[in-house]
Structures are given as C-alpha cells and as structure tokens.
Amino acid sequence: MESIEEIQSRLQEVFRDIFDDQAIVLFREMTAKDIEDWDSLTHINLVVAVEKEFGLKFNLTEIKGLKNVGEMIDLLARRLSIK
Amino acid sequence: MNRYDLAQIAEGMKASFEVQLTQEMMAAFRSITGDENPLHCDKEYAKAAGYPNTVAYGMLTASFFSTLVGMYLPGEKALFQSADVSFLAPVFPGQILRVLGEVSYINQAYGQIEIKAQVLNEADEKVAKAKLKVGVRSETGTRA
Numbered sequence A: 001m002e003s004i005e006e007i008q009s010r011l012q013e014v015f016r017d018i019f020d021d022q023a024i025v026l027f028r029e030m031t032a033k034d035i036e037d038w039d040s041l042t043h044i045n046l047v048v049a050v051e052k053e054f055g056l057k058f059n060l061t062e063i064k065g066l067k068n069v070g071e072m073i074d075l076l077a078r079r080l081s082i083k
Numbered sequence B: 001m002n003r004y005d006l007a008q009i010a011e012g013m014k015a016s017f018e019v020q021l022t023q024e025m026m027a028a029f030r031s032i033t034g035d036e037n038p039l040h041c042d043k044e045y046a047k048a049a050g051y052p053n054t055v056a057y058g059m060l061t062a063s064f065f066s067t068l069v070g071m072y073l074p075g076e077k078a079l080f081q082s083a084d085v086s087f088l089a090p091v092f093p094g095q096i097l098r099v100l101g102e103v104s105y106i107n108q109a110y111g112q113i114e115i116k117a118q119v120l121n122e123a124d125e126k127v128a129k130a131k132l133k134v135g136v137r138s139e140t141g142t143r144a
Helices: A004-018 A040-054 A060-064 A069-082 B023-033 B043-048 B058-072
Strands: B014-020 B078-087 B096-107 B112-120 B126-136
Touching (some): A004 A040, A040 B078, A040 B112, B058 B126
C-alpha cells in the first residue's frame, strides 16, 4: 500500500505537469489561491489527470468537499486503500 | 442534431461527417477574421510559394470541430471548453473533408468528455488532429 508521502509525490508530479511548472511544491494547506493559473477549467484538467494517474474515478460530492491539497491526499489514501 | 446526455455517452463512442471546404467559406472566414495573408487569398502568390492553390485557413479547418461537438458528439448539450489542435498537412478549397471524433475519456464528477478528433482529406490523409474537452450540460446546468 502506498504511503502518504508516495501519494503526495505522485500528486506533485501531476500538478507540475498540469501547470507546466517544475517548481511547484505541494503542501497540505495549498489551495487554488496559491497557483496563479488554477482556474475552473484547469481545475477540471487537474481532477481528470489525478483520476488517470491513480486509476480511479471521483464523484462530484467527493471533489466539491475538498478544502485543500491535504484533503485531496487524504481522499486518495482512502480510495487507494479500498482498491 | 444529436442530444446526448452524459449517461448516454460511453468511451469509444464515435461520430463523423463530411464537408466540402469551399471558396465561399474562405471568403467568409477572411471577412470575419480580417486575415488577408496572401497564402490564403492570392492564387498566384500561393503557386509561387509552391502550393497548387491558395491554402485553406487552418482555423477554418478546425472550425469543423465545433460542428462535430455542437451537432454530433454530444450535440445540443455541448459546452466546448478547450481544443488542442495541430495542423498536419495543407488543405485546399474544393476538397471534401471527413471529420471524425471518438470519446477517449469521461469525467463523471464535472460532466466533461474528452474527444480525440481528426480531419482527413479525400486521400484519407490526416490534415488536422485535436484533443477536445467538452462539458455536457445536465438538466440543472453545467457542473463546471
């Protein structure tokens, strides 16, 4: 089973790819306000990229409830442990 | 016009149609955009540049991706969100083009589909390709 650190590392690569910025470093409290190009359309691109990277599909309720990147990491950890 | 809901769309679903790119379309595009580049407007200029005829505007060829999305896949409920288009070979007025699209991914959370699309000429050569991202409106509006 993947550790939280491994999930965060993989997620960080997704962020770096979607925003085309190798300097991005994720932190738990990170939100859309922390990345300039994180708008509504790139948010959808990000969610799709996360689904493809981790091989799972989210429903709207799960995604809408996320307050920050830390909660996304926790969601991934829960979903991956159930797989 | 098709009227697919998200629930009716599956990965692998396809749509296609044919269209002839005409001089009238070239003139209308020129009028709308103001793109007077002689490669598109001046036959003698285009021939001197090594082409058999004036070259069709790339974005005119790409405009048929709007037809694909708005009329066929998904049709009426489409919200065209992004298009990553490449122009692979020149197109010339008079050619009959075949426009094809296949659903490559569905994001249920935000009601968005990804379509791999292409445009082929009469010789079945790929003249343009695109990755399209399209929202599919629900009864209560878009989730995006």
